[in-house]
Amino acid sequence: LHQSVTGSPGHMEGEVWGLAAHPLLPVCATVSDDKTLRIWELSANHRMVAVRKLKKGGRCCAFSPDGKALAVGLNDGSFLVVNADTLEDMVTFHHRRELISDIRFSQDAGKYLAVASHDSFVDIYNVLTSKRVGICKGARSYVTHIDWDSRGETHLQNISVKLEWASWTSVFGPTCEGIWPTLSFVNAASLTKDRKLLATGDDFGFLKLFSFPSRFAKFKKYVGHSSNVTNVRWSNDDTVLLTVGGADTALMIWTRELPGHKESKAVDSEESDDDTEEDGGTP
Structure with missing residues (x-):
């Protein structure tokens, strides 16, 4: 990986947790506690191309499978779906009191939207009719990660289950049990589409590739x-x-080197090596 940093002024207050990559274009979205939603271009310019103010800060966002809609979960328990091009409201809901921690469109043209909250519920909405059609209950704590499986069913990712995930962003389960360091917490994971590289981010500030x-x-x-x-x-x-970083509020862009290419030793990267001394394990 070779690191670069976005060249435009970014989020300014609180922490940045919300991050979504456009499914078809070199574009991403971020949302943070500073009550803004921002769209970034991932070309050589790495520039911010749009920004919108929100009524509350947010911690999660997700594009629809066709990239035309963008869902944003807010810290007051509400969420909105906006037009991904104009950032204008398409629909808003407010059924929970605690912050929305994860939000995901189903893979069948984005017909359904799963919304997880710190109220320990996952609400299911029909995007086409703008109605809530289901409530998933039974979580013993707040829900941190959700995903749809390949058949279009939604599951909590707080639990360890072996399924064929739609996006493979779980930090739990048999396929990623080795990612956990002894004394830190893994906040996020993401798997390449060829299922060869799993990236993780943790509370120590490390980005790791497994x-x-x-x-x-x-x-x-x-x-x-x-x-x-x-x-x-x-x-x-x-x-x-x-x-994205919590306290530094930065969006960083890392270029994946081609196989066989000698990895760049970028000046802004403190370490890039094979490390087997820190054993991973289940939390």
Whole structure:
């Protein structure tokens, strides 16, 4: 990986947790506690191309499968779906009191939207009719990660289950049990579409790359953020890895080197090596 940083002024207050890569274009979205939603271009310019103010801060966002809609979860328990091009409201809902922690469109043209909250519920909405059609109950704590499986069913990713995931962003389960360091917390994970590289971000500020499935905890470790790495996502074509930092509020863009290419020793990366001394394990 070779690191670069966005060249435009970014989020200014609180922490940045919300990050989504456009499914078809070299574009990403971020949302943070500073009550703004921002769209970034991932070309050589790395520039911010749109920004919108929100009524509350947010911690998660997701594009629809066709890239035309963008869902944003807010910290007051509400969420909105906006037009991805204009950032104008399409629909808004407010059924929960605690912050929305994860939000995901189903893979069948984005007909359904799953919304997880710190109220320990996952609400299911029909995007076409703008109605809530289901409530998933039974979580013993707040829900941190959700995903649809390949058949179009939604599941909590707080639990360890072996399924064929639609996006492979879980931090739990048999396929990623080796990603957990002894004393830190893994905040996010993202798998390339060819299912070869699993990227993770943790509270120590490390970005790590594991071979998938990551059961033996051998990884390459990169340092760029000044504190916790809150989210990681591969771009639409897997050529770029996106990371956001909590306290430093930075969006960083990492270029994936081609196989056989000698890895660049970028001046803003403190470490890039094979590290087997820190064993991973289940939390």
